[in-house]
Amino acid sequence: MVKTRFAPSPTGYLHIGGARTALFNYIYAKHFGGKFILRIEDTDSERSLKAYEEDIIKSMQWLGLVSDEPVSYQSQRLNIYKEYCQKLLDEGKAYNCYCTAESLEEDKSKLIAEGKKPMYSGKCRNLLGDEQNVNLPHVVRFKTHRGDGRLTKFKDLIRDQSVSVNHSEIDDFVIMRTDGIPTYNFAVVIDDALMGITHIIRGDDHLSNTPKQVLLYEALGFEPPAFAHVSMILGNDGKRLSKRHGATAVMQYKNDGFLPEALINYLVRLGWSHGNDEILSLDEMIQYFDLKHISKSAGVFNKEKLLWLNAHYMKQKTAEELVGLINDISAINNNESNNAENVKTIQYSENVSVLIDALKPRVKTLVEIKEKMGFYLNEGSIIYDMNLLSEIDKFKLNESDDNEYKNSGQKKANVDEVIYFLNQLTGFVKNLHLDRLNLNGSACVNFIKESLDNFFSANKWSLKHKAMLVRIALTGEKISPGIYEVIFALGEARTLKRINDFIEFVKNNEVMINK
RNA sequence: GGCCCCAUAGUCUAGCGGUCAGGACGUUGCCCUCUCAAGGCAGUAACACGGGUUCAAAUCCCGUUGGGGCUACCA
Numbered sequence: 001m002v003k004t005r006f007a008p009s010p011t012g013y014l015h016i017g018g019a020r021t022a023l024f025n026y027i028y029a030k031h032f033g034g035k036f037i038l039r040i041e042d043t044d045s046e047r048s049l050k051a052y053e054e055d056i057i058k059s060m061q062w063l064g065l066v067s068d069e070p071v072s073y074q075s076q077r078l079n080i081y082k083e084y085c086q087k088l089l090d091e092g093k094a095y096n097c098y099c100t101a102e103s104l105e106e107d108k109s110k111l112i113a114e115g116k117k118p119m120y121s122g123k124c125r126n127l128l129g130d131e132q133n134v135n136l137p138h139v140v141r142f143k144t145h146r147g148d149g150r151l152t153k154f155k156d157l158i159r160d161q162s163v164s165v166n167h168s169e170i171d172d173f174v175i176m177r178t179d180g181i182p183t184y185n186f187a188v189v190i191d192d193a194l195m196g197i198t199h200i201i202r203g204d205d206h207l208s209n210t211p212k213q214v215l216l217y218e219a220l221g222f223e224p225p226a227f228a229h230v231s232m233i234l235g236n237d238g239k240r241l242s243k244r245h246g247a248t249a250v251m252q253y254k255n256d257g258f259l260p261e262a263l264i265n266y267l268v269r270l271g272w273s274h275g276n277d278e279i280l281s282l283d284e285m286i287q288y289f290d291l292k293h294i295s296k297s298a299g300v301f302n303k304e305k306l307l308w309l310n311a312h313y314m315k316q317k318t319a320e321e322l323v324g325l326i327n328d329i330s331a332i333n334n335n336e337s338n339n340a341e342n343v344k345t346i347q348y349s350e351n352v353s354v355l356i357d358a359l360k361p362r363v364k365t366l367v368e369i370k371e372k373m374g375f376y377l378n379e380g381s382i383i384y385d386m387n388l389l390s391e392i393d394k395f396k397l398n399e400s401d402d403n404e405y406k407n408s409g410q411k412k413a414n415v416d417e418v419i420y421f422l423n424q425l426t427g428f429v430k431n432l433h434l435d436r437l438n439l440n441g442s443a444c445v446n447f448i449k450e451s452l453d454n455f456f457s458a459n460k461w462s463l464k465h466k467a468m469l470v471r472i473a474l475t476g477e478k479i480s481p482g483i484y485e486v487i488f489a490l491g492e493a494r495t496l497k498r499i500n501d502f503i504e505f506v507k508n509n510e511v512m513i514n515k
Numbered sequence: 516g517g518c519c520c521c522a523u524a525g526u527c528u529a530g531c532g533g534u535c536a537g538g539a540c541g542u543u544g545c546c547c548u549c550u551c552a553a554g555g556c557a558g559u560a561a562c563a564c565g566g567g568u569u570c571a572a573a574u575c576c577c578g579u580u581g582g583g584g585c586u587a588c589c590a
Contacts, residue, residue, distance in 0.1 A: 009590045044589055101588075117517060118586075139588055159520080169518055169586085177588040184590045208519055208585035231521070231583080238582065269539085273528055276538040295528075298583060302526045305540040361553035467549030479551045
């Protein structure tokens, strides 16, 4: 049975590179009906943090990558590593090293100064029993085969070729630290072997470590698993992805309003392909995934494409689902920054439903939906911005002398005409009797559309020339969903109030408009 | 420095000896249109370089260049 694992160290948040590795492992195992497990490699007590551990687990959950076994922690398996270390010691495959960090550092800088490879001298390699005092601080080093001139090789499934390294390149590396905690290369081999991992899919930053691990598998009498090294994700400057390239933490994407299906889809296509397929559900990924089509070269993270995918997946959600998702992240984001405006949770209603459906094609993230609902969420009065005056200036009541206006060039809107129009609009809205209509959302929007169209044509007005004034009156913005939807979402009372408020705004700025 | 890995448009990629080098994001133009989007249509743009092998090379081999990784009592 195929069994894979994702083995992050809790020394940082789960970032998108790690998430992609986890995803590859997960869908590879599922493709073969196998198991996927999560193992926390917390052997670096200096840098490991509980908070990061929790972040990793939460991120994995959010992405839907569930471990088939309870999450394991290396810090809870110390006795196991000790046991195997002793075995190697007993068999003469490892030895205690009493060299101090200072003397090691000295040797190293000396070798570098001489232009030689900085490798361990092997000073403690052949200490006799009576030359040792295990009560003294010491590490355990693995006895490699330096000098035998042979190669250690392993096959990499992604490159579809063997990678080999000469033993002269492999140092007697430390497997057990002074404090009795194993190093990465040692613990990872024991865990993967004991946990029955059949395929190791990991970042290619581990490619150079693999020969050491293969040597360890042999010394321990374990069968090595299959290896597959995925190249790294780079930032847009071609450098290894880091915080300065913007968001890298998975949870940050959640909070920024991305859907997990979008992130997963983006990540799977960053380095893997299935012909020309771009949109893939988790099930489809599982069905089609293979190592053969994983790219060997590094990929650059491209947020534009992620946004495109996110927009795509948002369109597939119902308005009600989106409201739930938006409220969910608003709660989180508001804990961090207490912006009163955003604290409000959105109450789902038919008005909200129509509005969100109208907004869907206009946004790329959940956060953006809420931002663009601002005019609706704002229950008080709109503070009309002065930059709206330029739109008011363009207003012409009588459209038949369009050319006259254009040709006269300087002519500004006539405030009396603007107000006349707004008053007419008020009358129109009152006559709609929106509150008394018994229509569902889309039927009501249609009714508003027909009525407004009739109202305009009866006055020889066109939507084209009048819509903007209606829009800015009702929303305070130059950009909004269609005005029919806006009127429906706002409802009669708020629509009338805003028109009235806007009339006041126009009156108060008459001087500016006629300037 | 040494060792290892990688190389198709701005980006992600298809390709696995013979293709008009295909798709997607982006970008540009047009259509649609109450603004902005979305959508539709059209366009733009790539085999890093140099040698081989072969009738034929983006594809195979070798160099060069460029990028990345490892070289820890980090993972």
